[in-house]
Amino acid sequence: MNRIQEKLKTDKKLLSIYFSAGYPSVNDTVEIIQELEKNGVDMIEIGLPFSDPLADGPTIQDSSTQALKNGMTSELLFQQLKSIRDTISIPLIIMGYFNPILQYGVEAFCKACQDVGIDGLIIPDLPVDVYDENYKHIFKKYGLINVFLITPQTSVERIRYIDSISEGFIYMVSSASTTGGNSGFQTEQTDYFKRVANMKLKAPQIVGFGISDNDSFKQATKDTKGAIIGSAFIKHLSVNGIKNIDTFVNTILH
């Protein structure tokens, strides 16, 4: 069983953290992952930087741009992660836009993921149907789970379809927005979390976009399996560097 699936079976609300690989400094990747695991984070999304991140707000755009300036590439990321499984046991997911993966070669990329111990991928601009028709067999061959997004605008029918091909969790985007927008949730969003929870999907839902502190973490996970924090953590990194990651994680969990 894939580490993501195992983690989803545990009885707790999961905290997943996103960061851009190669930020703040190019060689921080491994240390950030180690610090996050040590302080109780359940899952990590390693952002593969891209020049044109369409779904991201300014915070992740900036960290992505800086990571590229620092010299981060797909190849370098895989080198950095070569021995990651010697020290890390929580699920690791690579989140990136499709073009860099396409240039690396989808199969070569999936193989490299398997080699270093990556458990899944989130590729926001790889459409569900294109994945289903053209790439699913490759992901399976290398034991990778592909994670799909839904939004408040996603129709019931489409949520059912996405659920049917999801083998891990569903990434539930909290509101119609790019990343790093408003923090906290209105009734509109919590109603949406409840509405989807009531659909009794087979794939658990993890909420992303808009979580930045303990309050929003609790709100997001009330009716769901967990929450993902990205921009708030990157802001922390931009101020503190890789110091005080323990403080950051603690303020989310407690």
Next chain:
Amino acid sequence: MSYNVDSKGYYGDFGGAYIPEMLYPNVEELRQNYLKVMAEPAFIESFNALLKDYVGRPSPLYFAKRLSEKYNTKIYLKREDLNHTGAHKINNTIGQILMAQRLGKKRIIAETGAGQHGVATATVCALMGLECIVYMGAVDIERQAPNVARMKMLGATVIPANSGSKTLKDATNEAIRDWINNPVNTHYIIGSVVGPHPYPDMVARFQAVVSEEIQWQLQEKEGRKDPDYVIACVGGGSNAAGAFYHYLDTPSVKLIAVEAAGLGVDSGESAATSFLGKEGIIHGSKTLLMQTPDGQITEPYSISAGLDYPGVGPMHANLFKTKRAEFIAITDDQAMDSGLELCQLEGIIPAIESSHALAVFKQKTFKPDDVVVVSLSGRGDKDLDTYIKHFKL
């Protein structure tokens, strides 16, 4: 084999809709409705009436006698430069503003590079009384001040794109992000045959009026509706898509797409996407684009802001790959010389984009009885500063 779009939104290997799920409802709404709306008699009537009375169509197909004598062939210029707002761009914005109205949208967003599409969008928004927000790279705002002023006079809000390289591709990213944040009330008027399906097809259909007119105008002048050649410049590719559209599947009509070589295809300062690009994804479309080996999109260069795009529409990527069209790259200097030549031979000051198409006559020899139609996509008023600097006028 057809060179037009297939039912899934692909031109051969290119096209599709590679978009984040957040955009899916917006794009899907458009995909499900665009053909239906465009087929409605009332829509067609409004579109045609505005093209005639507001844009000033049909644009003339002008036999360029002195230019023809110089190059010893028969050259016709399709005068899109005479349209309201000065270029072919308005054909698309008229179509899309009517589409937005039919879909009940109250707020219009657009991207712009040099500002031509921004002006054409601001114009139709003023015409229809709709809110208009134009994203423009901070660098472009600096260098295209008159067009920024035009948009403001027309009531549009111009928002600088400060991300990435702060030019057209970043303005497009910002417009897409705006659409993600405003999924219900907003329509995104893309300015070229780029973006996720159905945009390339929809924009091509609105621009197709250009080749539709060429057919009957040429029939009147030459007694045949098919020329031997159609030549058009290609940035994203909307004027070429319009000029080629009704000839795509007529093999006897040879198509020539002209890209901006900038300082030279291999100079590192170029926008010749088909020569320098590789298959990839940009702005939701699988196409040819300029990128690093690691898949990061690179910044193109051309003296002409309208050709300064790192990708190309999927229709054109397919025309290139299948060799249906011949692609020619023209440098800054070659384009500028041909622009000046048209001024002096025909009394027409062309946009620098269009000057690239005209420069083909210095690269390629045509037969005396060949009928060659050139898409004169825009007028050169907006480029006076560049012409002044280049020729030290």
